[in-house]
Amino acid sequence: MATDHEWDDMLFSGTAVHYERGRLPYAPGLADALAGALNLDGRGRLIDVGCGPGTLALPLAHLFGETVGVDPDSGMIAEAARKAAGRGLSAKVRWVRARAEELPAGLGTFTVATFGQSFHWMDRDAVAATVKEMLRPGGALVHISDLKTETRSVEAPAHPVVPRSAVEELVRDYLGPVRRAGRGLLPHGTPGGEAAVFTRSGFSGPRRLVVPGGQALERTLDDVVAEVFSMSFSAPHLFGARRDDFEAHLRRVLREASPAERFSERQPSTEVFIWWRDPDGRPPRPTS
Ligand SMILES: C[S@@+](CC[C@H](N)C(=O)[O-])C[C@H]1O[C@@H](n2cnc3c(N)ncnc32)[C@H](O)[C@@H]1O
Numbered sequence: 001m002a003t004d005h006e007w008d009d010m011l012f013s014g015t016a017v018h019y020e021r022g023r024l025p026y027a028p029g030l031a032d033a034l035a036g037a038l039n040l041d042g043r044g045r046l047i048d049v050g051c052g053p054g055t056l057a058l059p060l061a062h063l064f065g066e067t068v069g070v071d072p073d074s075g076m077i078a079e080a081a082r083k084a085a086g087r088g089l090s091a092k093v094r095w096v097r098a099r100a101e102e103l104p105a106g107l108g109t110f111t112v113a114t115f116g117q118s119f120h121w122m123d124r125d126a127v128a129a130t131v132k133e134m135l136r137p138g139g140a141l142v143h144i145s146d147l148k149t150e151t152r153s154v155e156a157p158a159h160p161v162v163p164r165s166a167v168e169e170l171v172r173d174y175l176g177p178v179r180r181a182g183r184g185l186l187p188h189g190t191p192g193g194e195a196a197v198f199t200r201s202g203f204s205g206p207r208r209l210v211v212p213g214g215q216a217l218e219r220t221l222d223d224v225v226a227e228v229f230s231m232s233f234s235a236p237h238l239f240g241a242r243r244d245d246f247e248a249h250l251r252r253v254l255r256e257a258s259p260a261e262r263f264s265e266r267q268p269s270t271e272v273f274i275w276w277r278d279p280d281g282r283p284p285r286p287t288s
Contacts, residue, residue, distance in 0.1 A: 007072055007099045007101070007121075008181070008182030008183050008184065009072065009073070009182070010182040010183050010235075010237060011073070011121065011181060011182035011232050011235075012052075012073045012075070012076060012232055012235065013073065013075065013182070013235060013237050014075065014229075014235055014236040014237050015075070015076075015229065015230045015231070015232065015235050015236070016052070016053050016073065016075035016076045016078070016079040017075065017079060018226040018227070018229040018230035018236075019052060019053045019055065019079065019226075019230050020053065020079075020083070021222065021223055021226035022223060022224075022225075022226030022227035022228070022229065022230040023055070023227060023230050024146075024217070024265070024267060024268060025055070025059075025267075026055070026056070026059075026116070026144065026146075026211070026270040027211040027212060027213045027267065027268070027269055027270040028215075028267075029211045029212065030059070030144075030211045030270050030272070031059050031060055031062075031063060033209055033211045033272065034060065034063065034112075034142065034272070035063050037207065037209060037272075037274060038111075038112060038140055038142075038274070040063040040064065040111075040112075041063075042062065042063060042064065042065065043064070043065045043111075044064050044065060044110075044111030044112065045064060045065065045066045045067070045068070045108070045109070045110045045111050045112075046060060046061070046063070046064040046066070046067040046068070046110060046111065046112050046113075046114065047067075047068045047069075047070065047107065047110045047112075047113045047114075047131075047134065048060070048067065048068070048069045048070070048113075048114045048115075048116065049070050049100045049103070049113060049114070049115050049118060049119075049122075049127070049131065050070070050071055050100060050115060050116065050117075050118020050119070050121065050122070051069030051070060051071045051076070051080060051095070051116075051118075052071060052073075052076045052080070052116070052118070053076050053079035053080045053083060054069055054079070054080035054083050054084060054093070054095075055116055056114050056116040056144060057069040057080065057093060057114075058080070058083060058084060058087060058089060058093065060114070061089050061092050061093050064092075064111070064112070065092075066092060066093075066094070067092060067093045067094070068093075068094050068095075068096060068107055068110075069093065069094070069095045069096070070095075070096045070097075070098050070100065070103070070105075070107075071095075071097065071098075072097060072098060072099045073097075074097060077095045077096075077097045080095050081095050099122075100118075100122045100123075100127045100130075100131075101122065101123050101126060101127060103127070103130050103131065103134065104130060104133070104134050107134070108134075109134055109135065109136045109139075110134055110135055110136065110139060111135075111136055111138075111139050111140075112135075112139060112140050112141075112142060113131045113134065113135060113139070113140075113141045113142070114141075114142045114144060115141070115142070115143050115144065116144045116145070117144070117145045117146070119143060119194055120190035120191055120192070120194070121190065124191070124194065124197045125197055125200065125201065128141070128197050128198055128200075128201035128203070129201050132201055132202060132203060132277055135277040136277075137277070137278060138276075138277065138278060139276075139277045140274050140275060140276050140277065141198065141203060141274075141275045141277070142272060142273070142274050142275070143194060143198075143206075143272070143273040143275070144270060144271070144272050144273075145270070145271055146268040146269070146270060146271070147210060147213070147268060147269040147270065147271040148271075150213075150266075150268070150269060151266070152164075152265055152266050152268065153264075153265070153266060154216040154264050154265065154266045157216070157264030158216070158218065158262075158264050159218065159258055159260065159262040159263050159264040160257050160258040160263060160264070161263060161264060161265065162219070162224055162254075162257075162263045162265060163253065163254070163256075163257040166253050166257065167224075167228060167250065167253065167254075170246075170249060170250060170253055171228070171233070171234045174239060174242060174246050174249075175233075175234070175238055175239070179233050180233055180234075180238050181232055181233060182232070186233070194273075195273070198275045203275035203276060203277065204275070204276045204278065204279050204280070204281050205273070205274055205275040205276050205281055206273040206274055206275050207273070207274040207281075208271070208272065208273055208274075209271075209272040209274070210269050210270070210271055210272070211269060211270040211272065212269050213266060213267035213268045213269040213270065214266060214267060214269065215266070215267040216264060216265075216266065216267075217264070217265045217266070217267050218262055218263070218264060219262070219263045219264075219265055220261060220262060220263075221251060221254045221255065221258070221261035221262075221263075223263075224254055224263060225247065225250060225251065225254070228250060
């Protein structure tokens with residue numbers, strides 16, 4: 001698929017190694033919820049587009065006969081492959097370094113396509129149209145993200161909350177007032193309104209599921225530092241020669257908020273939108 005959309009190869013550069021420690025996982029019931037809603041039985045094929053370090057592809061792999069993770073960032077693909085090997089999943093999961101805009105890339109057809117907090121970085125109409133063609137009859141596209149409308153704080157926390165405003169202010173002090181993204185700036189953030197895109201592309205739906213989070217989590221200062229460096233807008237390379245100064249400063253800010261270097265946070269709920277390839281929205285029937 002040829003498009004004018006440009007992918008900035010610095011967007012997530014250097015963030016992958018900070019994901020495992022820094023990013024909170026999706027809600028623990030996500031795989032079971034998807035298995036039920038999509039009628040998954042260990043057969044069929046999953047393509048996870050913008051797979052990052054395998055955040056979704058790895059915990060969903062047991063629901064399919066084969067899984068393909070696609071991401072253009074070499075660090076993400078390397079981290080995903082490392083984690084798959086560690087979990088004994090190398091034979092079942094394949095990683096392809098490519099932009100979503102380069103699909104179908106000879107990858108064949110799929111029962112389910114997932115996008116975990118990745119679709120907003122893509123040439124959305126073109127990618128939705130291509131992925132629809134890659135789905136088998138009865139197949140589904142699944143859009144997955146943290147539920148943004150709930151608070152991250154817990155009741156009666158054992159430790160202070162992460163001082164997010166102070167961290168954001170510190171990032172602005174170092175990187176400027178406008179959100180950074182790869183080699184450029186992102187003054188208006190990433191686009192929303194993906195429902196209109198999927199509808200325009202001819203998908204039917206959506207069915208919305210919220211997989212509940214809510215569990216109290218304890219996070220260390222190192223976890224929070226990793227979270228900051230896992231974000232595209234505070235990726236390590238953006239700080240250039242001031243990276244170590246920034247990290248030292250960040251640690252001071254976090255230690256001021258919690259001298260014990262522990263923070264309490266709520267496991268986010270996960271919001272899922274299922275879009276069907278076909279108008280009658282039948283759950284996919286795995287065939288291989
Ligand atoms: C926020 S991360 C999400 C990773 C993972 N899916 C998750 O749920 O945690 C976004 C991912 O989208 C990838 N990405 C950005 N633009 C892309 C594109 N045009 N095609 C495919 N992947 C892309 C990035 O490299 C990054 O790994």
